[in-house]
Amino acid sequence: MAQTTEARPSTPQPSRTPRFHRAWSVAAVTFVTVIGAAGFASLPGLLIEPLHEEFAWSRGTIGFAVSVNLALYGLTAPFAAALMDRFGIRRVVAVALSVIALGSLLTVWMTAAWQLVLFWGILVGLGSGSMALAFAATVTNRWFAARRGLVTGILTAAGASGQLVFLPLLSWLVEDHGWRPAAVTVALTALAVVPFVWLLLRDHPADVGLAPYGGEYAPKPAPVTGAARRAVTVLFEAARTGPFWLLAGAFAICGASTNGLVKTHFVPAAHDHGMPVTAAAGLLAVIGVFDVAGTIASGWLTDRFSPRRLLAVYYALRGVSLLFLPMLLAPSVQPPMLFFVVFYGLDWVATVPPTIALCREHYGDDSAIVFGWVLASHQVGAAAVAFAGGVARDVFGSYDVVWYAAGALCAAAALMSLVIRRPGAPEGRPLTA
Secondary structure (H helix, E strand, C coil), X not given: CHHHHHHHHHCCCCCCCCCCXXXXXXXXXXXXXXXXXXXXXXCHHHHHHHHHHHHCCCHHHHHHHHHHHHHHHHHHHHHHHHHHHHHCHHHHHHHHHHHHHHHHHHHHHXXXXXXXXXXXXXXXXXXXXHCCHHHHHHHHHHHECCCHHHHHHHHHHHHHHHHHHHHHHHHHHHHXXXXXXXXXXXXXXXXXXXXXXXXXXXXXXXXXXXXXXXXXXXXXXXXXCCHHHHHHHHHHHHCCCXXXXXXXXXXXXXXXXXXXXXXXXXXHHHHHCCCCHHHHHHHHHHHHHHHHHHHHHHHHHHCCCCHHHHHHHHHHHHHHHHHHHHHCCCCCCCHHHHHHHHHHHHHCCCCHHHHHHHHHHHHHHHHHHHHHHHXXXXXHHHHHHHHHHHHHHHHHCCCHHHHHHHHHHHHHHHHHHHHCCCCCCCCCCCCCC
C-alpha cells in the first residue's frame, strides 16, 4: 500500500472519466504502426522468383533466408516484451522500425546469398520481432481492462491491413520495375511510421493521468530491470505447465500453415500453375481483406465464448481448406479459388485473440511475455515450413506434399486446443462481463 501512495503524486488520478478515452487513440497509433511495419512481411513471397532468376540461387537457399527472418521474428518477441517493460513501448518500437528500414534498404546492394540472410534474415528479423504481436498484447494489457478481445482482434488485423495495402503495390513494383524498388518502398514506409510512434504513443495510462479503459486507476510501475533474465525466467516458469506446451505446439502449426506456407509460397506455387504473379499477389491481398473481418470477429467472439473451443474450430477449418488447395490452383482465377480465398482469409490469424486470452487466463501479469514465447514457437514453425517448402519444390517439382502435410498438422492443432482447460471457470463462461 505504501508503494502505491508514493507513486500517486507524480501521476494524479483524474477527477472524472473522459468522454473519449485516450486508450482508443493509443490503439489507433498501434494499428497504424503495425500496418506500416507489415509492408516488409508482404515482400518475401514476391522475391523468390526474381532472386532465383537474377542470382540463380535455389529456392531452398532463398527459403532459408526467409526462415531465419521468421525464426528471429518469433525468438525476439519475448525479449522485446520485457524490453518494453524496461525502456518503454515507444522507444523499443521506434528502434525496431529503424532496424527494419536499414535491413530492407541494404538488400538493394547485395550480391551474395549470405547477404540476403544477414540483411533480410537477421536485421529485418530482429526488427520485426520487436514489432511482433507481443507489442499488441502489451498495449492491450496496459491500456484496456474491458474489450480486450475486441482490441486484440483489431490490432492483430492491422497486419492483414498492411498486407492489403502493400501487396498490390509491391507486386506491381516487382513485376514492372524489379525487386529493388519494392525493397526501398518497404524501408521508406517503416521510417515514415517512426515519427507517429514517437509523438503519439504513450507507454502507460498513468503517463497521462488516466485509468485503463474499463478499469481502475493504477500508478505506473517502475521500470523492470534485467529484461533478458526476466524473459528467460518467465519461460522456465511457464514451461513447467501443460497449457504452455499445448499453446506453443498449436501455435507452431498455426505459423507453419500461414506465414511459413501460404504467405511465403502461395505466389510461387500459383505461378507454377501459370498464374501471373500480380494475380496471385492480388489473391493474397484479398485474403488480407477477409482476414481483417475474421480477426475482429474472432476478438468479439473471444470476449463471449470459450477460447479453446474457438481455436479447435479455427484449426479444423483451416486444415480442410489447405487439403483442397492443390486442386484449385490454375492459370486463371476460378470461382472455387475465390471461395478458398474468402474462407481461408477469415481464418488466417483468427487464432491470435483466443491464444492471447488463454495466455492471460493462465499467466496473468506475465502473459505478454509468455505470449511472446508462444509466438516464438509460431515463427519457428513458420521458419521450418518456409525452408521445407522451398526444398520440397526443388526436390518434387511442386508444393503439393507441403499443402497436404499442413492440412494434417492443423487437425493435430485442433485436438491440442481442446485439451487446454480453463483455470477456475466453468465451460462456456464469458471472459468479460
